[in-house]
Amino acid sequence: MKYIFGPVPSRRLGWSLGLDILPYKTCSYDCIYCELGPTTRLTSAPVGLIEPGAVLAELESFMVSHPGQVDFLTVSGSGEPTLHPELGALIRALKRRYALPVALITNGSLLFRPEVLERVRAADLVLPSLDAVDPETLAAVNRPHPDLDLDSLLEGLLALGRLPGPRLWLEILFLQGLNDHPDQIARFRQVIEKINPERIQINTVVRPPVEAQAMPLAASRLAQIKELLGPRAEIIARPDRRSERTIQLEDEIITLVSRRPSTVEDIAQLTGCTPEEALSLLQRLMAAGKIIPAPFDREVYYRPRTRDT
Ligand code: SF4
Numbered sequence: 385m386k387y388i389f390g391p392v393p394s395r396r397l398g399w400s401l402g403l404d405i406l407p408y409k410t411c412s413y414d415c416i417y418c419e420l421g422p423t424t425r426l427t428s429a430p431v432g433l434i435e436p437g438a439v440l441a442e443l444e445s446f447m448v449s450h451p452g453q454v455d456f457l458t459v460s461g462s463g464e465p466t467l468h469p470e471l472g473a474l475i476r477a478l479k480r481r482y483a484l485p486v487a488l489i490t491n492g493s494l495l496f497r498p499e500v501l502e503r504v505r506a507a508d509l510v511l512p513s514l515d516a517v518d519p520e521t522l523a524a525v526n527r528p529h530p531d532l533d534l535d536s537l538l539e540g541l542l543a544l545g546r547l548p549g550p551r552l553w554l555e556i557l558f559l560q561g562l563n564d565h566p567d568q569i570a571r572f573r574q575v576i577e578k579i580n581p582e583r584i585q586i587n588t589v590v591r592p593p594v595e596a597q598a599m600p601l602a603a604s605r606l607a608q609i610k611e612l613l614g615p616r617a618e619i620i621a622r623p624d625r626r627s628e629r630t631i632q633l634e635d636e637i638i639t640l641v642s643r644r645p646s647t648v649e650d651i652a653q654l655t656g657c658t659p660e661e662a663l664s665l666l667q668r669l670m671a672a673g674k675i676i677p678a679p680f681d682r683e684v685y686y687r688p689r690t691r692d693t
Pocket residue numbers: 411412413414415417418419420423462463464491
């Protein structure tokens with residue numbers, strides 16, 4: 385599958401099937417905490433390299449072969465989905481075809497543009513991010529495209545909050561020493577009151593980030609912040625519960641398939657796992673958007689996901 389991933393169990397959305405509608409790491413931000421690596425195409429302009437028809441065709445084939453396995457269709461993936469000019473048409477097509485709610489995960493940076501707000505209107509649930517309430521922190525944490533700034537981000541989030549239709553769950557990712565100062569928390573609270581989201585979802589870093597200075601907050605500090613942000617706040621950060629061995633094997637597999645495309649059997653042999661274990665690790669890596677299958681001559685090979693795939 386090139387454009388869909390999962391379904392993955394999500395505490396927020398149940399079994400969520402992800403739709404990836406942009407080339408890898410095409411984003412308006414280059415966040416220091418991104419788990420997908422550095423942004424390879426930093427842009428604030430519409431890009432539409434992936435045809436919605438191709439995404440819908442792949443989705444249809446999945447839905448036919450996996451009936452009843454999905455609770456939410458979630459447009460997200462490895463870039464900023466609101467950059468896609470046909471996002472709105474895609475969401476409307478999803479809603480017409482499937483009796484499933486559609487969620488949109490966005491960094492929120494482009495919502496100040498009326499045409500972008502129009503694109504998100506058809507979603508049932510929009511989950512934008514807000515990691516900074518001052519320009520310096522936005523620049524340090526999210527490293528936005530030069531066209532974007534804090535004023536435009538807040539303008540967009542306020543407009544989303546006023547939009548009739550989609551429910552709004554605002555996510556804030558806290559980083560040690562960067563956006564967790566008591567003054568910043570107080571300012572977050574003021575801004576959130578104006579945006580008026582249904583839920584405030586508190587997160588921190590749980591996977592290796594792009595930059596080492598993106599340090600997670602302790603669970604006790606997250607709990608304090610939750611109290612400070614009021615009754616609509618909830619902690620969604622979950623520790624990475626993969627064992628050391630799983631982390632090491634996943635790293636080994638990525639290295640192996642980066643050298644040459646490999647089958648499950650190749651990977652089992654080279655890593656010393658059973659074929660079942662290798663397949664389960666490959667499925668996790670596919671769900672995380674790190675590798676893709678590459679069928680060839682009646683075999684399925686796996687290779688890294690790149691910006692073009
Ligand atoms: S907005 Fe999301 S995809 Fe883009 S750089 Fe930040 S974390 Fe990564």
